[in-house]
Amino acid sequence: MTPRLRLAVIGVGHLGKEHARILAGLPDVELVGVVDVNPEQAQGIARQYGTRAFGVHWPLLNLVDAAVVAVPTVYHHAIATDFISHGIPILVEKPFTSTLAQAEELLGLARQHSALVQVGHIERFNPAFEEIQRRPLQPKFIESQRVGPFTGRSTDIGVVLDLMIHDLDLLLTLVKSPVQRVEAIGATMLGGHEDVVHARISFANGCLANLTASRVSPRPMRRMRIWAPEGYISVDFARRHLTLVQPTQRFRHQGLDPRLLAPTGRGRIKEELFDHYLQTCEMDCNSGDQLTRELEHFVQCVRTNTAPRVSGEDACSAIALATRILDSVRSHAWTGEGSGPVGPTQLPTPLGFLFPPEEREAA
Numbered sequence: 610m611t612p613r614l615r616l617a618v619i620g621v622g623h624l625g626k627e628h629a630r631i632l633a634g635l636p637d638v639e640l641v642g643v644v645d646v647n648p649e650q651a652q653g654i655a656r657q658y659g660t661r662a663f664g665v666h667w668p669l670l671n672l673v674d675a676a677v678v679a680v681p682t683v684y685h686h687a688i689a690t691d692f693i694s695h696g697i698p699i700l701v702e703k704p705f706t707s708t709l710a711q712a713e714e715l716l717g718l719a720r721q722h723s724a725l726v727q728v729g730h731i732e733r734f735n736p737a738f739e740e741i742q743r744r745p746l747q748p749k750f751i752e753s754q755r756v757g758p759f760t761g762r763s764t765d766i767g768v769v770l771d772l773m774i775h776d777l778d779l780l781l782t783l784v785k786s787p788v789q790r791v792e793a794i795g796a797t798m799l800g801g802h803e804d805v806v807h808a809r810i811s812f813a814n815g816c817l818a819n820l821t822a823s824r825v826s827p828r829p830m831r832r833m834r835i836w837a838p839e840g841y842i843s844v845d846f847a848r849r850h851l852t853l854v855q856p857t858q859r860f861r862h863q864g865l866d867p868r869l870l871a872p873t874g875r876g877r878i879k880e881e882l883f884d885h886y887l888q889t890c891e892m893d894c895n896s897g898d899q900l901t902r903e904l905e906h907f908v909q910c911v912r913t914n915t916a917p918r919v920s921g922e923d924a925c926s927a928i929a930l931a932t933r934i935l936d937s938v939r940s941h942a943w944t945g946e947g948s949g950p951v952g953p954t955q956l957p958t959p960l961g962f963l964f965p966p967e968e969r970e971a972a
């Protein structure tokens with residue numbers, strides 16, 4: 610019988626505790642320990658899943674076959690460096706690191722020590738995205754919205770590295786073409802980092818993408834819409850739901866020129882559009898949750914020493930694009946001149962209110 614793979618989770622906060630829960634339940638895995646600088650957190654999770662609690666990760670370097678790193682991003686580089694330097698495979702949560710230089714350094718180290726690196730771009734394991742990947746698609750326009758209320762976590766990074774990074778990785782997976790141009794604008798609401806960002810990315814193959822990310826939005830939404838010559842796809846990542854629309858055979862062969870139709874036929878276009886000319890397919894993609902699939906994939910890659918679906922190189926490319934977006938956000942001149950306010954923290958002074966005081970008080 611193959612021995613169980615010895616794993617540890619470093620950082621068992623909001624997400625790390627879910628990693629611990631799932632790993633503790635995988636039959637071919639032994640969760641040998643959980644690490645957290647908060648001793649109560651480490652002990653509580655260790656007790657729950659029948660494993661040992663640690664306050665630092667160093668003792669684990671001699672006890673594990675692989676590790677999951679789910680500490681705040683600012684600590685990813687230091688902790689990943691220790692595991693990689695010991696040739697230990699790691700799954701590092703997204704974003705891989707806080708800076709591009711750190712990501713590149715870790716990649717170099719991983720090559721030097723032949724250590725497998727997977728990065729937690731979890732949406733790649735979302736069954737809805739997997740379904741898209743099975744279809745022929747050459748995207749020409751992509752629009753994504755990833756917004757939600759402030760969680761009080763991930764305050765060490767801004768919304769680009771926190772939320773938009775998911776869509777940047779998906780975008781680079783879908784559009785296999787060099788990025789030509791990046792324009793972005795962002796604003797700070799809570800201080801420290803950008804909290805709302807809109808980015809426009811053009812690719813050498815003619816594809817254009819508009820991305821929005823916000824962590825100060827009252828209602829959560831994780832949606833992407835893709836237009837391609839093959840048709841249109843709308844993805845709801847939270848519901849794992851797809852809407853696919855494609856031109857019918859008839860439309861492909863005959864086209865639709867309303868000027869050639871008799872007035873009665875023209876009058877029916879509205880009712881017939883999504884029947885005669887365009888076909889729609891709604892799909893619920895419920896083949897398991899993405900975190901379990903991501904961890905099972907990691908375990909399988911470690912066991913078979915195969916390249917993971919989301920490699921360190923992929924994560925590095927996403928961070929490189931995020932860096933270009935952040936550069937654009939930081940250099941945006943709000944009044945069109947460098948001598949005026951620049952970047953996400955220096956918005957122009959408001960000129961007035963959008964609604965009168967009575968309504969402000971009511972709100």
Ligand SMILES: NC(=O)c1ccc[n+]([C@@H]2O[C@H](COP(=O)([O-])OP(=O)(O)OC[C@H]3O[C@@H](n4cnc5c(N)ncnc54)[C@H](O)[C@@H]3O)[C@@H](O)[C@H]2O)c1
Nearest residue numbers: 620621622623624625645646647679680681682702703762
């Ligand atoms: N893939 C996703 O969709 C997703 C979702 C949420 C968070 N994340 C990522 O996961 C990571 C953790 O986020 P979170 O929301 O769970 O944060 P969190 O603050 O809830 O948890 C982090 C935990 O790490 C512990 N910690 C801090 N420094 C440590 C150290 N040096 N060694 C050991 N433990 C340490 C903290 O005490 C805390 O319990 C971040 O990188 C974040 O971007 C990814």
